[in-house]
Amino acid sequence: MSRLELRHVRKAFGGLDVLGDISLSVGAGEFVSILGPSGAGKSTLFQLLTGAEHGEGEMLFDGMPLDDHGRHFAFMPQRDALMPWRRILDNTTLGLEVQGVKRKAARARVAPLFAEFGLAGFERHFPAQLSGGMRQRAALLRTVVQERDMLLLDEPFGALDALTRAAMQRWLEQMWRHHRWTALLITHDVREAVFLSDRIYVLSARPARVLREIRVPLPRPRDPSAAQQAGAVEAEILDILLNPQPSKGHDHD
Amino acid sequence: MVSSSPSRPRQFAGLFAKAAPAVMSVGLLLVAWELYANYSGIKPTILPAPSRVFEQAMLNREALIDNAIPTIRATLIGFACSLGAAFALSMLVDFFQPLRRALFPVFIVSQTLPLVAIAPLVVLWFGFGLMPKVMLVALVTFFPMLVALVQGYEATEVEIGQMLRAMGAGRWRIFMLARLPSALLYFFAGLRISITYAVVGAIFAEYAGAAKGLGIYMLNAKNNFRPDLVLAAVGVSAALTLILFGLTALLQRLAMPWERIGRQPAGQGR
Ligand SMILES: Nc1ncnc2c1ncn2[C@@H]1O[C@H](COP(=O)(O)OP(=O)(O)OP(=O)(O)O)[C@@H](O)[C@H]1O
Numbered sequence: 397m398s399r400l401e402l403r404h405v406r407k408a409f410g411g412l413d414v415l416g417d418i419s420l421s422v423g424a425g426e427f428v429s430i431l432g433p434s435g436a437g438k439s440t441l442f443q444l445l446t447g448a449e450h451g452e453g454e455m456l457f458d459g460m461p462l463d464d465h466g467r468h469f470a471f472m473p474q475r476d477a478l479m480p481w482r483r484i485l486d487n488t489t490l491g492l493e494v495q496g497v498k499r500k501a502a503r504a505r506v507a508p509l510f511a512e513f514g515l516a517g518f519e520r521h522f523p524a525q526l527s528g529g530m531r532q533r534a535a536l537l538r539t540v541v542q543e544r545d546m547l548l549l550d551e552p553f554g555a556l557d558a559l560t561r562a563a564m565q566r567w568l569e570q571m572w573r574h575h576r577w578t579a580l581l582i583t584h585d586v587r588e589a590v591f592l593s594d595r596i597y598v599l600s601a602r603p604a605r606v607l608r609e610i611r612v613p614l615p616r617p618r619d620p621s622a623a624q625q626a627g628a629v630e631a632e633i634l635d636i637l638l639n640p641q642p643s644k645g646h647d648h649d
Numbered sequence: 650m651v652s653s654s655p656s657r658p659r660q661f662a663g664l665f666a667k668a669a670p671a672v673m674s675v676g677l678l679l680v681a682w683e684l685y686a687n688y689s690g691i692k693p694t695i696l697p698a699p700s701r702v703f704e705q706a707m708l709n710r711e712a713l714i715d716n717a718i719p720t721i722r723a724t725l726i727g728f729a730c731s732l733g734a735a736f737a738l739s740m741l742v743d744f745f746q747p748l749r750r751a752l753f754p755v756f757i758v759s760q761t762l763p764l765v766a767i768a769p770l771v772v773l774w775f776g777f778g779l780m781p782k783v784m785l786v787a788l789v790t791f792f793p794m795l796v797a798l799v800q801g802y803e804a805t806e807v808e809i810g811q812m813l814r815a816m817g818a819g820r821w822r823i824f825m826l827a828r829l830p831s832a833l834l835y836f837f838a839g840l841r842i843s844i845t846y847a848v849v850g851a852i853f854a855e856y857a858g859a860a861k862g863l864g865i866y867m868l869n870a871k872n873n874f875r876p877d878l879v880l881a882a883v884g885v886s887a888a889l890t891l892i893l894f895g896l897t898a899l900l901q902r903l904a905m906p907w908e909r910i911g912r913q914p915a916g917q918g919r
């Protein structure tokens with residue numbers, strides 16, 4: 397009962413093969429990560445999903461082919477993409493505004509979430525007045541209030557310092573347990589992937605293929621007491637990434 | 650409420666500190682000029698001292714004001730026309746990229762036309778009224794504004810466009826929500842440059858033939874061997890340009906509050 401299913405998706409830009417052969421699936425309420433080296437084509441995969449680019453292969457949502465009309469995804473781009481000219485409140489209502497929700501109704505819908513996202517009191521600030529972590533939370537808030545079927549998060553914490561990133565990962569894990577979003581996260585931080593995910597797809601360098609699919613055996617809530625177990629999974633993934641064996645291919649299904 | 654904005658007196662003190670070097674260098678230049686004009690034995694009909702220019706400007710202030718008004722009018726109307734045209738065209742070009750390749754060469758050529766040659770022709774075709782001045786002002790300001798706007802649209806963050814598309818926004822929506830606001834900074838940069846061109850353009854047009862205006866005033870003063878009055882008119886046009894320049898800066902502050910407020914981080918928060 398997977399919601400999103402990709403079968404043998406490929407993409408080339410001109411002569412450049414970016415996505416070699418990607419097959420993956422994401423189940424309802426599942427948190428799945430895509431882990432791969434820089435430049436592998438991870439963001440490109442999201443471009444295909446959001447309809448910004450077109451590739452080969454099958455992309456199914458609830459068994460139906462994805463097309464430009466069905467809007468299943470709330471997408472958070474690699475950089476936070478907050479509009480500098482809009483106050484935080486107006487940035488977070490952007491998706492609702494595009495959906496045609498009236499301004500007042502949209503504000504009423506996001507307002508109660510500000511406290512949960514650690515942004516209370518900053519509704520009237522401009523993005524430039526916020527710290528990096530706060531900006532990411534604002535961008536995340538803008539993404540989740542769209543109430544789409546699924547979240548696409550492209551390296552949401554990639555630009556943060558290590559300490560803030562760790563704090564944000566814990567926060568997101570907690571938020572996810574509460575809301576049970578169906579989510580696909582891109583990252584090249586092994587620890588982040590292990591800490592947050594139910595499953596991880598490890599991608600090769602460009603042209604990207606699925607090297608391995610890993611089910612993370614850690615119990616939730618994820619907490620530091622499971623560090624040893626997590627360490628073992630992290631080591632395994634690093635080993636796959638650093639010594640890719642082309643013969644392995646993708647071993648799911 | 651915005652958390653911290655500097656108090657008014659401090660704002661003025663800051664403005665004064667910023668303006669001081671400029672005021673001093675201009676003052677120094679005037680003093681040197683005054684001394685040279687008074688003690689080198691040069692005739693005032695060749696190079697009048699600034700004190701004489703100022704004195705004559707005061708004596709002839711009614712004529713100066715009378716002639717400044719048509720210049721201001723031509724500048725503002727011409728600039729408004731050029732702004733409107735540049736806006737409409739920039740949007741067309743943004744929506745239909747091929748238009749850009751078709752039109753830009755024409756506009757570039759329009760920028761290479763020497764004003765000295767064009768101004769008399771335009772006056773010849775359209776007479777001594779407001780029309781030819783407006784056209785010349787528009788000619789010199791249109792292209793810088795168009796380029797500024799088109800570049801501004803292109804400066805939109807790709808991620809913002811991609812995100813809006815994923816949200817379901819169409820091209821028009823994306824233009825209004827992202828491309829237009831992204832262009833504001835470029836727009837104001839273009840505005841500051843072209844407003845200075847605009848005044849010069851108007852004066853040039855009047856120089857080529859007008860009933861009234863700073864340009865024709867300068868021409869008459871020169872023909873009457875009154876360099877002091879020429880310089881007085883130059884002073885008026887410079888003041889005019891500075892005022893317009895200041896207005897655009899003020900407008901920018903009002904239109905882009907985030908640029909100002911964003912510079913002052915709002916304290917805590919991880
Ligand atoms: N629109 C495009 N046209 C041409 N090439 C592109 C385009 N988009 C991406 N590429 C190329 O595709 C490759 C993969 O890019 P992509 O952004 O998907 O990588 P990534 O895995 O997200 O990397 P990172 O982890 O650094 O974000 C890069 O070599 C990039 O130059």
Ligand SMILES: [Mg+2]
Binds near residue numbers: 440
């Ligand atoms: Mg990327």
